Amino acid sequence: MFSRILVPLDGSAAAEAAISPAAVLARAHGAELHLVLVTELSRVDPTLDEQLEREHRTYRDERMQPVAKALRDDAGLAVTTVRLSGTLPVAAAVADYVAKTGSDLIVMATHGLTGWRRALTGSVADDLVHRTATPVLLLRLDDQSIVPPSPFRRILVALDGSKAAETALEPARALGRLGKSTLILGRVVTPVPVEVAAAQVPGVLVTDEGATKAQVDEANRYLDAVAAELRTRERLPVETVVDLAPVAFPSAPIGPMVARIARDVRADLVTLTTRDRRTSRLLRSSVADRVLHDTHCALLVCHADGVDLHPGPEGAVTAHAAV
Numbered sequence: 001m002f003s004r005i006l007v008p009l010d011g012s013a014a015a016e017a018a019i020s021p022a023a024v025l026a027r028a029h030g031a032e033l034h035l036v037l038v039t040e041l042s043r044v045d046p047t048l049d050e051q052l053e054r055e056h057r058t059y060r061d062e063r064m065q066p067v068a069k070a071l072r073d074d075a076g077l078a079v080t081t082v083r084l085s086g087t088l089p090v091a092a093a094v095a096d097y098v099a100k101t102g103s104d105l106i107v108m109a110t111h112g113l114t115g116w117r118r119a120l121t122g123s124v125a126d127d128l129v130h131r132t133a134t135p136v137l138l139l140r141l142d143d144q145s146i147v148p149p150s151p152f153r154r155i156l157v158a159l160d161g162s163k164a165a166e167t168a169l170e171p172a173r174a175l176g177r178l179g180k181s182t183l184i185l186g187r188v189v190t191p192v193p194v195e196v197a198a199a200q201v202p203g204v205l206v207t208d209e210g211a212t213k214a215q216v217d218e219a220n221r222y223l224d225a226v227a228a229e230l231r232t233r234e235r236l237p238v239e240t241v242v243d244l245a246p247v248a249f250p251s252a253p254i255g256p257m258v259a260r261i262a263r264d265v266r267a268d269l270v271t272l273t274t275r276d277r278r279t280s281r282l283l284r285s286s287v288a289d290r291v292l293h294d295t296h297c298a299l300l301v302c303h304a305d306g307v308d309l310h311p312g313p314e315g316a317v318t319a320h321a322a323v
Contacts (some may be wrong), residue, residue: 088128091127151179255290
């Protein structure tokens with residue numbers, strides 16, 4: 001499925017940790033690997049901008065290009081190194097490069113200690129999801145090594161019964177084929193409140209047990225149908241799990257539930273879908289944060305709908321030394 005895989009770099013060893021698993025994926029899919037270093041200039045302090053330009057040119061020449069040469073020589077990969085320099089924020093520059101090259105997977109490393117916003121610098125990973133429809137694979141980093149290494153063995157795909165959420169199935173299948181992984185289809189069901197207002201106690205949610213059971217049964221039927229199709233088409237082992245959220249007022253947050261399912265099924269990759277750049281029924285940043293913070297899983301964030309790749313005029317970017 002993947003033809004061009006991009007790894008954003010910032011000159012740090014932490015960001016470089018994503019190169020090796022990205023190379024594994026590139027080799028398995030016969031994909032090109034693009035190593036992209038972004039030099040974000042302030043245009044406020046010429047001295048600092050000049051220093052950053054100098055440091056990144058050195059990093060490109062002494063680190064990026066030798067790594068790329070080794071991947072070409074040892075793994076037979078097609079590797080491109082490029083430095084993007086300009087006033088665009090890092091995420092905007094990467095998204096622009098993704099659009100121009102048609103890259104179909106972005107691979108990044110994150111410590112996950114305080115959520116996915118710590119990937120690279122600032123909110124780069126979070127910002128990327130809002131700027132590009134390309135899936136973003138966030139790999140957990142522990143002492144500069146990826147945990148777990150690819151290929152993934154057990155992949156949880158979080159679904160909500162919608163076609164939009166099923167967007168995550170294709171990239172999950174693509175990653176699953178690499179390691180002959182087990183796909184786990186998971187769905188969280190929220191208890192249904194009773195409709196009679198008089199039956200409700202202020203601050204307490206009274207649930208309709210019959211309606212809630214019907215929702216659970218429907219969720220199981222839906223997952224079973226999707227699983228049957230996957231088993232036929234992909235010949236991959238598929239499991240299903242429906243988890244009932246605890247009774248809470250007004251409702252239980254979905255993030256801890258997805259993380260709990262991931263731990264219970266021993267997943268090493270969780271796949272989530274976001275619908276657009278403003279809101280999502282399934283994915284909000286808190287969901288991604290909880291998955292990365294509460295588990296040892298990697299996270300694949302997919303986009304269900306097209307997004308505006310250029311939200312506003314933020315500056316210009318120049319590509320240097322493509323190899």
